[in-house]
Amino acid sequence: MTPAPLSRREFLKAGALVVSFMMPGTVGGALERVGATTGGKPPLTPDELDSWIAVLPDGRVTAFFGKMDMGQGVDVAIAQIVADELDVAFDRVVVVMGDTAFTCNQGGASGSTGVQRGGVTLRYAAAEARRILLDRAAEKLSVEVAQLTVRDGVVSVAGDPRRRASYGELINGQHFHHKLEWNKQYGNPLLAKGLAIPKTASEYRIVGTSIPQRIVADKVFGALPYVTDVKVDGMLHARVVRPPTAGCAPVTVDESSIGGIPAARVIREKDLVAVVAEREWDAVRAAATLKVTWAQPCTPFPPMETLHEHIRQAKPIGGGVPVNKGDVEAALKTAHRLIEAEYEWPLQSHASMGPACAVADVRADQATLWTGSQKPHYARNGVAKLVGLPPEKVRAVWVPGPGSYGRNDAGDAALDAALLSKLTGRPVRVQYMRHEGTGWDPKGPAAVYRARAGLDAQGTVVAYDFFGKGFTRQDVATTESDPKDTLAGQLTGYAPKPTVIFQVPAEAYDFANKRCGWECIAPLLDRGSPLRTGHLRDPLGPETHFASESFIDEVAHAAGVDPVAFRLRHVSDPRHVAVITAAAEKAGWTARPYPNPRRGTGHVMTGRGVSYTERNGTIVAVVAEVEVDRRSGRVWAKRFTVAHDCGLIINPKGLELTIEGNVVQAVSRTLFEEVAFDRDRVLSVDWASYPILEIQDAPERIDIVLINRPDVASSGAGEPSTRTVPAAIANAIFDATGVRLRRVPITPERVRAALARA
Amino acid sequence: MSERIRLVVDGKPAELDADPAMPLLYALRADLALNNPKFGCGLAQCGACTVHVDGRPTRSCVTPVGAVKGKKITTLAGLGTPERPHPLQTAYIGEQVPQCGYCLSGWVMTAAALLRDTPKPSDTQIRQALAGLKCRCGTHMAILRAVKRAAGAKA
Structure with missing residues (x-):
């Protein structure tokens, strides 16, 4: 499943398409840098150091990362790790990710493991590269390695800094040609290491600092190309036509119905119907105009x-x-005494900011895919199988997409584009419409x-x-x-x-x-279902821990114990204790009767709630403070205090922003989000029918306590705080109202109904 | 049904032949190769396509290109440049707002009009002005900080 390296000619040919729209510093710029280290690169396999690290003649460093950043700055963290291990300045390191021609499959964005797993091999590889360069320097300068120091990529003899050699001189335009020990696995479990022992935390100078994301400026000036912006010569625009009712196959397609749009035509392969056109607007109009007779609706869904x-x-x-x-x-x-309760969580949509887009160019003997999928290596494999090419003949290039929190519609768009390209013999760009992005994505x-x-x-x-x-x-x-x-x-x-x-x-x-x-x-509909489930940020985490941490609160209340004290009474692991304690202290939590005896006599009641969870080594506690309007039923999750321990912290500011995003998205999922459907179709198809949090509902404040554990390996941060938020809100609502809401989303209607029953 | 349409986009005259009923967004993206306004919904529900039309924040996904003939269109890329950034762009970088960044045109172009008309907005005024915009990554806290920072920078 390893992509063969492209020859230099192929590389330049394939790269040219990308370079034409890529910004310096992203893939395009990195390609130039890779190109600068001339020929003879060993095959792209995880047991080659060259698959992970390139040191260029001018001393710049390229790190080839087989996981992904989807906007949280994982690539910055990787560059920090590599820069520290190699003793080069942060600005000298470029991270290449998402291109199957240049990166090994480390699993893409998956389970918040970008640093936790992905960073480990990059750390080992960078340390090994440094070890080799120091060996060469020792030979060149005729000293023992122990006498050498490195600063900003320049090796010098301790006490005699005139005797020196730069990394660029030592690598001399060559590849390392050095084997690593590889565990023979791909994806998340991939691990490769050399002989070098990485630094200890006390030696880090760049890890632990809040280096900003370079890419933010490109985004803010409207200069960053997204996957929706990819244009390839000869490209057709496509739109798919999904059935109005779930599970219905097309019976007849009336091609004459789009006769008024002469530039558009219908493509059909078994049950997949699409239209293609030279101009995007023609494809949009044709998809909306095309008359298709669909098989009689079944009713696969319960009321x-x-x-x-x-x-x-x-x-x-x-x-x-x-x-x-x-x-x-x-x-x-x-x-x-027996305490019993039941909790319910709805189907939820990724509802990414834009519906998915992909561009594919499938030829007889090779194919290229541009995708926003957070797992481009796997998208490559899927395309290869669908169009009948060996995986090594397919190159997938990730280009930033309109948001990604798991297996969203990007994976479907990738294979739609590939199939339509194969069928038309032209490069094809597929972009979904909003109703497909929300209505047909895999659901939580x-x-x-x-x-x-x-x-x-x-x-x-x-x-x-x-x-x-x-x-x-x-x-x-x-x-x-x-x-x-x-x-x-x-x-x-x-x-x-x-x-x-x-x-x-x-x-x-x-x-x-x-x-x-x-x-x-079992699924409600066995294939082609708009309610098929897939991974959505922290898969099942918010569901499970909404229930479990709401229930712990109910037990604490029944036992007559303060909910923070109750949790601490039953947890002994010092890291868990520290996180719960830190959140409570920062929030100014002191034990008092529960529900809040001073909830307010006006129409706005106030309360606080706590929740704590663990996720693959990361421990999070959240204190929420809410206002509940007893007349409207509106809940405002006004203030959050989050304590977060994910081991060694690589980039504190990036971590804080990542946690904020988790908290706000989780508030949205807790208070607003539910996929609506009737017996045969999904009714949540846009932002009106699938509302999410808007800025008037954003909290007033989120305070974050980062607990740094330099002696503990970094665990993930991209998801863990998501699961902690829902119960903190529900527990705070109970404190504010004395009423327990056990069903998400906690909408104003449900709050009003619960208050009326109380 | 195609006709010649002239616009001024980010300070430069532009011409295209298009169906006047086609949304401005497709004219900007497909005909004028401007990538920064995004297709988010095509329904004026999210804001990702927002541009200024004669200074007013406008959802280009539902605005027929024929309705803005001769008008001045400003996109996120025309609001400011790395050399001459708009205070909001500087503040966005300072606060490191983006996650995916696909929604940026909506927030920045709408907030730019707010700060032009109300240079020192309150928190409530900011939230009211930005109502109806979507950000799926949940960067709202950073957006609020950036708008307030930009308001301070303008003083």
Whole structure:
């Protein structure tokens, strides 16, 4: 699955298309730099140091990163890591990512592992490059390596700085041709390392500083090309035509219906219908005008208001009990008091800022794909399979897309473009319309949770039982590496095969008897479904932890214990304790009766809530303060305090902005977002029918406490705070109103109804 | 039905032959090769396509190009340049606002008109002026900081 290196001629040919619209510093500029190190580069395999690091004759460094940054600045963090390990100035390092011709498949953007996993191999590779360069310097300067120091890419003899050699001189326009030890895996697990031992945290000078993202200026001056801006000579514009009702195949396509748009024509392959035209506006008009007769609608979906009942009743297709400590059933029987609750989370859309776009140029013997997919190596594999080429003959080039938080519609657009290019024999640009971006993207799964806890007479938790049931988070896989996981594939005969995967809460509560289990149910429609599920930021994290951290609050309340004190009573890991404590202290939390006895006598009630979670090593606690308007039912999540421990911090400012984005997006998902549908179609098709947070609902303040652990390897930050927010809000609403909201989104209508029932 | 349409875009005269019913956004992106106004929804619901038409923030995705003949169109790239940045652009860089950045035209072009008309807006005025714009990455806190920073810079 490794792309063969392009020859220099191919490289220049392929690169020319890109360079024509790429900014310096992004792929285009980096290509020039790669080109500067002339021929003889070894194959692009993870066991070659040259696959990761290039040192140019002028001393600049290129780092080839096989993961991605989707706007949070992961590439900056990688450049910081590489610069520190190599002892070069930050500005000398360029990170190349997202181009399968120049990067190994480290899994793309996936699970907040850009630094956690992706950074590890880059760190090892940079350290190994430094070791080799120092060996060469020692030889050249006739000293022991131990006598050498490095500053800004110049090696000199300690105490005799006139004896020196720059990295550029030492590499001398050559590649390293040096093998690394590689664990023979691709994707997230890929690990390659050399003999060098990376620096310890106390030696870092660039890691730990808030270096800004260079790319921000390009964005702000309107100069950054996005995937929607890619233009290729001879390119056709395409629009797909999706059925008005889910699961309906086209029966007849009336090509004469677009006769008034002579430049447009219909392309059909089995159940996929599209129009292409030389001009984009003609394609847009043709797609809107084309008359298609679709098969009789079926009614694959339950009435929307019964979705969660459907989940409860549906036959499970898989499940598990990953946590089962002690004897929960026996302990529940002895309990003095039983607390039970159920929680519900809806289907949600990525609703990326723009609908997806991709450009593909599929030839008889090779293909190029320009994609906003956060996993371009996998998009390459999917395109190769769909058009019948070996993967090494397909090059995927990532170009920034209109937002990406998982497996959104970009993966579908990539394969649509490739198929249409193959069918037309021309390069094809596909851009979806808004109704496709929201209506047909893979959805975050809906789920129901049932939780039970038993308290003894002293209020101690003797049993804890948590059970989640819902749609798997992977009706379509986390990547588009197989056509079966894309609409283009499913509409042209590839049978989907969902992966049954769910989740239980990630926390460290030490209840004596504790059980956490799950079950998944089958998709509502087996193929081509607008409600198929896929990874959406922190897949199942907000769902699961909305339930689990709301329930912990209910147990604390029943036990008559302050919710911060209750959590601390049941958590012993010092890092977990420190995070909960830090959030509470920063928020000025002191124990008091709960719900808030001073919630306000006017129509606005105020309250606070806490929540804490873990995610793959990252620990987050959130205190939310809300205002609830008892007349309108509006909830304003006014203030957040977030304590965040992801081990060693690479870039504090970038981390803060990443956390802010998580918090605000999670507020949106908690208060506003729910995919609406009826028996045969999705009704959430734009921003009016799928509202998200607007700026009047943005918090007044978000205070962030970063807990730096220089002695602990960095874990992820791109998602963990997302899962912590929903319950903090719900718990604060309970504090403000005395009413527990157990269903997301917590809309004004639901708040008013809950207050009326109370 | 195609006709000759003249515009002034980012200070320069521009001409194209187009169906006057075609949205201005397609004229800017396809005919004039200006990439910075974005297609977000085509429904005037998000703001990603926002340009100034004679100084007024306008959703180019629903504005027929025939309706803006002879008018002055300013895009994000025409608002300021790296050499002569608009205070909002400087503030956006200072605050490091973007995640994906696809929504920027909406926020910056709308806020630029706000600051021109109300140089020292309150938090409430800023939120009211920016209502209806979308940012899916959730950069709203940084946007608010940037607009306030730009307002200070203008003083």
